[in-house]
Amino acid sequence: MAKNKLNERGWEKLLSEIDKGNVVPILGNELLKIKINGQEQPFYEYIVKSLCEIIDIEYVPGLDFEQLTCQSCMLKWREIDSDPYYETYKLIKETDFDVSPSVSKLLDIDKFKLVLTTTFDNICTKSFEKKWGIGNFKRLSYEKRTNGQDIETLNQPILYHMFGKASNESHSYVLTEDDLLEFLHFWLNDNYKPKKISNILREKYLLIIGCNYPNWLFRFFLHSMKFSTQSTPKSKIGMIAESNMDSDLIAYLSRLDAQMYIPAEEFINELAERWVQYKIDNPDELLSEYKDVFISYASEDEHSASLVAETFRKLGVTVWFDKRALEPADEYLKVIKKNIEKSKAFVPILSKHVMTPERRFFKREWTWGIEQSEWINPSPYIFPITIDDINIQNELIPVKFSSLQKVDFFKSDFEDNVKKIIRSIRR
Structure with a gap:
């Protein structure tokens, strides 16, 4: 077809x-879809295979829940004093599936x-x-x-x-x-x-x-x-x-x-691809959804930055975390700048990847974040977070960042420090 x-x-x-x-x-x-031993398979197929093992019948492709509740299979369930609903519930409860x-x-x-x-x-x-x-x-x-x-x-x-x-x-x-x-x-x-x-x-x-x-x-x-x-x-x-x-x-x-x-x-x-382009083409429609915290990062650090963002969200704070592989278009730049201006906290993610003299987009975000901090001075606004052993006193790091107390992502008290940031911006 x-x-x-x-x-x-x-x-x-x-x-x-x-x-x-x-x-x-x-x-x-x-x-x-889930991964079992590195192999991706449909979740329902995994459940059916597991149920087959429980009542000791052979799994064949195409077998589904209908067959596992037929009369002959129900006899097998009774033999072990159980049923497919309870065993499915146990499988889900006892297994830590990925997203x-x-x-x-x-x-x-x-x-x-x-x-x-x-x-x-x-x-x-x-x-x-x-x-x-x-x-x-x-x-x-x-x-x-x-x-x-x-x-x-x-x-x-x-x-x-x-x-x-x-x-x-x-x-x-x-x-x-x-x-x-x-x-x-x-x-x-x-x-x-x-x-x-x-x-x-x-x-x-x-x-x-x-x-x-x-x-x-x-x-x-x-x-x-x-x-x-x-x-x-x-x-x-x-x-x-x-x-x-x-x-x-x-x-x-x-x-x-x-x-x-x-x-x-x-x-x-x-x-997903078209929605990203739609946001670029229609920036004004994004401006009503300002976030509490703006996270700025080098594209190489996206994974670590996403974990930082997840920590803030878990603690009840909204986060602007822009996933992108390319430099934003001019119209979308206005959206990013506006969201920095409307945020309550600017969080630059600092790592060895930002230690570069090259012109990178995150440096433009840094400039906007520093400008915004000067507008709202003396209220705390910039909260640097390090994700490796970067020396933030390096000349490639803005003095505005290096003069502030940094938060280390890999230290055990990271979440407590994030809570302090949240209390600070909620005063």
Whole structure:
């Protein structure tokens, strides 16, 4: 089947609606990949293989949760006095999974403050923790036969498990198609559905990525999320990015004016690239999102700088941390300069990589940071952080930096010192 792609007009529409906050992502299991012994494999495949080992049956490609809950397999579960729901919950609880690169890349788009997932795992949670910091977002879950956990406000990021999250109670989350049908039945019932989230799903454009349901089930899923008795077939559908869509499903979605893109991960990669360019081309639309702390670093130090940024976020502080491989365009320079001026703290990351006479972009940020510190003097504004044994008294380091007390990233009291910085800027 030929690949479906967005045309330029479609991308322009999607990026504009994302920027307005009118798009809600719904993430499926295709985006969940983990590494086992250095080899990447789908997360659900790993769970199925592990369950096969528990009940001592041979795994064959294509085996899924449906087969593991068939009558013959359930006899094996009874023999060990367990069930696939409990064992799946144990696997997730006892294994420290990494973040999902695809989910993390999607979350780099700050406009996605509400993200729904059809999965039961904690991998999306890891990506949220990396992006927003522990304690700076809510993780909610729908519970059938209740009105679920509904949202109150969107004043902080929310990760919402549409079909339950893994627990030790059988059928409390979706493993099989039968489970999914039961959950969708409750989503359609006005007495049980989470009303605020349901209203948001009807009013916003949906960005459905990597769910990969069969044709008939996808239609039922979409109807449950999008339509009410007052809805029309032309309600906002938005964007569907899947790797497995047959021609009948494509024809159905086309009739609903839904945009389609195949495959899912390729879509996320292109979306991330286009969003960066969109921010460059539309700088004024970024100026309403000023951050508390501006982190300036040499591109070679991106990994260490990201860990510094994560520490600030974990402690409840917003951070401007601009990932870039190239020199910013002129319009985007204005955005960066404005965000330095609006920040409460300027944090230069100092390492041997900044010890260069070359003209580098971080030096321009240094100049803007020093200028801003002079405007707000005597309030503390610049807080240098070192990530190696650099000599900050070197002539290549501005006197403004070397005259200040530095914070060493690799010392045991680093987090305590970050807390001191936060207290200082909150006075």
